[in-house]
Amino acid sequence: MNASTMGRDRYNSRSSEIGEMLEPLIVSERSILGFYRAFCERFGVDPTGGDHEFGAIEVWLTEGRIRWDRTLAALNYRDCLALIHEGPELLAGYACDHYAAEGEDQMFDELGSLSAGSEFKPELPTHLIQPNSYVTIWTLTSPMHHGADVKHGNVSMFRRKPVFDPLTGRRDYVMFLSGNAVRGLWRDMVMGRWLQLIGLSSEEIPTKRAHALLSGGVVEKGSDTGTVNNELRRRARRLCPAWDLVAGCTDQQIMSGRGRVSDADLVCRENAWKLHELLAPGEKPEALAARLRYASECTSLRLTTRHKHADIPDADGVQMLVNTELLTEGSQMFHSVQLWGIDSVNQVTSACLADLLGDFRDIGVVGAGAARGLGHVAFEPYRPMNGAKPLPNHSLYLEYIEQNKAEMQDWAMMVGEPAPEEKAPLGASGKRGKKKSVPLEPGELDAGGAL
């Protein structure tokens, strides 16, 4: 690696580029030697060492010098994956520094304990009391993407979470789709359908209500959230079963929904201990684990190009290459949803969930990149598990809406509720003063009150 082959600017910022690229490079390969090759390729280094006067690339250890490819061959791929996930900047800094930094050894000791795993292997439960829930297994019929918490250069990684595997005592980073993301998707679907069924669209109702329904709303600054208005709360739950399911904050009332949407967990070796009763009842978890792939074997990188279109006059775009880490087609994910207080939930709310799950199955898309064909899933209908009662037929929900449509429309349109502009303006202290008439410019506030 030198400035003449890489360019001066890139050479000077090589440590940050290495830090950004280590994780994408290792997840794009299936072995540690593959990672070595990809790394050399990225930075224009000849892995045989032929372009260097000192021969093949070497690593300096306290015990002496050793060829890098031989060092890597002795390392475990999953250990390296975990190490790189934990501290890519530390490793990149180490690679680019000529001298040891203070405290570096202690930091490397911490990383070492991570890769070693723990000796803690608890005895697995045999008779679990499991929460009442509705479960299914998604099978990916196209690759899927769900954005990670951090970005790595031009690579969008799949989101991961630390998972402890009691079968091995190891902790690994495993891909998942967050319950929050699924809940957001379901909120869009269930609210969109409810609005459609009552004959309105989100653009027709006041913005505040639309924001509450579609995004969960907001606790308004200066509002009196200490006042609980039971009438409002019960009306909202009664007139909008979809609201009872996912809830949020509306009319300064913070409300919790009935639904508890779990993360979608990858069906992989690391998760076998908690999936074996569903996937292979009667079989030992170790046996199931042996049949499943490691999580690290379930992803691939896909290159996407954004063309510059230089043929268009005055085109200001630039050519971009973007990599996206995807869960491969055919992978499976376990997903569950709970209705809080299953046998005490309003039947209409349960029927609303049944309607939503049917709708979700018909649409069958989750995660990001749906517009480019990602995230298609197929699955059997969610089924009750661990004593959960079967969901009522969704026709109960549809009939209920038909019977209460006019009242529902009024609630959606906030009929009879004070418009935001009718409230007294807030003073500097956040307290409401005397209402003053403030002249508005024509069109300053639209009909629903701009936010």
Add this chain to the structure above:
Amino acid sequence: MSEWFERNRTWLRGALEVWAPREPRPLILRGWLSTEVAYDGHMPLTLEGALQCAVVLRETRQQPFDVFVDCPRDEPLENRDIQIPIVDVEAPDAPCPLALASHLQFSPDAVETKRAQRSRPRAENYQAKCVKTSEGQTKASNSVVATVTAAYVDIYVFGDAERLRVLLPDCCCLGKSHSAGIGSIHGWEIMPWETADAEGEILARRTVPFRPSHPGLQSGDADIRFATLRAPYWLQATRARCIVPVQRIGSAAE
């Protein structure tokens, strides 16, 4: 007697009959975690609140928040207390009885982690001509929650196994942000606990009123601070100067 109590006394008295512990024994309740649990390292996690919620759901068929929203702040404890199948003890200087239930004890493999929670407005679907997503009420957010990843949590209790077995399936999650998947429970185990001094051991693992001779103070395993002593723990009525055990993440629960 408040209007709220008048309205709710029937089911509260019924719950007292149904959920009081009949044959209490020392037990370990082990919750196998499906995901990480939200835990900031300061406020201890407990199970009693989740059990109380399960009782309210079963008895009233309503969300606990909806049942208790108009409960007066000065309502006496005996009027608003929710019975759970765990034994209470009276402690000197405590403003209320203490439930014989420890804080959540993480398994030895536990590590501190974090989870991002994103929220964005569906601006294009709104009636407003212009929606700002970078500020104000429709600001998109990406907040990070401090969490702990562990195989399981243990709670040491002196309670009624049969009644707990009925309620635990309704305790599907622990900690905050649970409606979005954090703190999901994979399943519960109820295990017998062989101990000669269940009360002493449980009280050493939970918040208790301050006393200078508490062994945790000498060993540095406890903090002195104001805390609440009975579920619901957010309610300030049971606040007192307390000794709160320090939860060391990654250390074995003995």
